[in-house]
Amino acid sequence: LPLPPGPPKRFLTGNLHQLPTVKQWLVYAEWSKQYGPIMTLQILNRVTILITSAKVALDLLDARASIYSSRPWTWMLHDLAGNGSSMFSLSSQDPRFPRYRKMLVAGMNKRAVGRYRPVLEAALKEFLRNIATRPDNYESVLTTYSGGVALKIAYGYDITEPVEDDFFVQLIEGGEGTVPSLVQPFFFVEAFPFLRFLPKWFPLATFHRIAAAKKKILDAMVYVPNEWAKKKLETNPSDSSFFSEHYFAKEDGGSLSKTEADDLMWTAGAIYTGGAHTTSSAIATFLLLISSHAQVQARAREEIDRVVGRGRLVNSDDRAAMPYLAAILKETLRWAPPVPQGLRHAVIQDDIYNGYLIPKGSAVIANIWAITHDAEMYPKPFEFDPSRFLGDTPQRDPAELFLLSQTFLLADIVVSFVFGFGRRVCPGATLAEESVFLAAANLLALFDIKKALDTAGREVDPMESLDWRTGLVTIPLNFKFRLVPRSADTLAAMIDG
């Protein structure tokens, strides 16, 4: 059977010459207009299947999740950079996979997230104080918010002031883009593994030097917080976090086995690294969109004032009473999904779909951005229109949570599109939605979110200079907005109190 169609290949190197280096999700979406919703990208002996429609993604990654939930193995990431034990890289057939997922799901499901409420509320106040004074620095302020929540939940770590000097914040910021830099460009060692025996000093062995530099960063992101958390628990065993709960979980009060300690290190690391940049991307997009859609903003604020009044911050219990804000957040995630091409899946056995062969071991990329911009499912996909999720015939929620049993998918949720697919669906989705809701609702409650002004005092369209970061997690770059407190007294009382 043939492979799915795709751009024409060259002898031996296949599509190497066409491999996009920036904003791949846009390029793949463009190709799909010519080659259809399932395509092949072949580089030497490595096959990648690109999916750009919801139907194909759900047919394969959800309906056939038992064979499509692995990760492609790469020499650079798994072997040379030593990241094979990470949750994000682990094969679905590895015996650690169900153990990791079980720990993460138990630690990040709805009930668990409810217990983290005080953490979220403290981080929220810190965030509101920071964004009020440094709106132009939104990227760093947002990373501190989402990274701070993740660090506190994972390890019980409190970010220190000034945040620019906080070692863990720097680790998060420095770690951004490390994994994509190992898997997105094509390294010849992937096709010719014997190259890994080249000595490290050999002039053509640049890949060795890249892998070694990235290994340092990736190791630091897991080992350093792990050692910090262990030390902290020696002096303060009552501290509560994902880490401490597992550290003291032995019924007989004994210490963890090597395997248990390793599992804990990698799962806590997954919360830290998974949570650091994703939520911040969604909130940045919210700021971009809401600052340029005054009517949507006014309607959302009216809803918040009606439900909460002006005397307190919005909290998680208010969420159910705010359908319009819920629609805005769905539309934000649809308009710019934070992980636009998802994480690569891999298929563990030969499969056949619509007369095409999907060979065992192929990487499978479901282009989430293309799916949420499919005009058949979301008419006028480039318009920001929260009302598409309201009324009698709402369009499909791109981040819908379905409750399923723990045993079936090793997650208590299956989420459509924005949070990924099948057995790899994002275990942090509930926490993410909660953190984004709190930030968005309170920004609206406390500030008029306006377009920035130029030197002549005219409003600047934030879309004019807009760009997007290339990487696993994207974020809108180079836009400006203004936060005008609705009442300076209320603001001070709420966020300092």
Ligand code: HEM
């Ligand atoms: C708006 C915020 C977020 C978005 C859009 C998002 C999206 C995603 C996506 C698309 C995947 C890949 C799923 C797949 O392979 O099909 C993923 C995986 C993952 N996410 Fe998230 N995520 C978000 C927030 C978070 C948070 C807050 C955490 C942790 C606290 C987290 C932890 C993880 C982990 C550990 C994985 C790997 C799961 C696995 O490999 O089995 N994410 N996320």
